[in-house]
Amino acid sequence: MSTVAGFEGSTVIQFTAIDAQGAMGTGLMIIAVLPPPEAGDFDGDGRISLQDFFLLAEKQGLSDTHLNWNPVFDLDGDSKVDLEDFFRFADIFIANQRSTASP
Numbered sequence: 233m234s235t236v237a238g239f240e241g242s243t244v245i246q247f248t249a250i251d252a253q254g255a256m257g258t259g260l261m262i263i264a265v266l267p268p269p270e271a272g273d274f275d276g277d278g279r280i281s282l283q284d285f286f287l288l289a290e291k292q293g294l295s296d297t298h299l300n301w302n303p304v305f306d307l308d309g310d311s312k313v314d315l316e317d318f319f320r321f322a323d324i325f326i327a328n329q330r331s332t333a334s335p
């Protein structure tokens with residue numbers, strides 16, 4: 233495995249396999265590298281809003297042992313979505329409201 237620091241965008245990797253009889257198959261893998269979403273902007277619309285709160289509420293009680301686990305909702309990084317994540321979301325929400333409020 234190699235690492236390309238600072239890479240963003242997408243790349244395509246093509247695989248080709250040939251068996252002993254000369255039969256050939258190819259496959260493509262497209263890898264997209266996206267910038268990390270802003271903490272708390274779960275729907276990716278560029279705003280921290282009540283919609284994000286509702287998405288967080290839907291994930292309440294999940295941990296990294298669940299199939300539908302998404303670490304984006306784990307705002308404190310303890311591998312579960314619980315009240316601590318709601319408190320962190322509230323801090324982010326309030327700070328965002330203050331920074332976007334009109335003077």
Ligand SMILES: [Ca+2]
Pocket residue numbers: 272273274275276277278279280281283284
């Ligand atoms: Ca949002």
Ligand SMILES: [Ca+2]
Pocket residue numbers: 305306307308309310311312313314316317
């Ligand atoms: Ca958490």
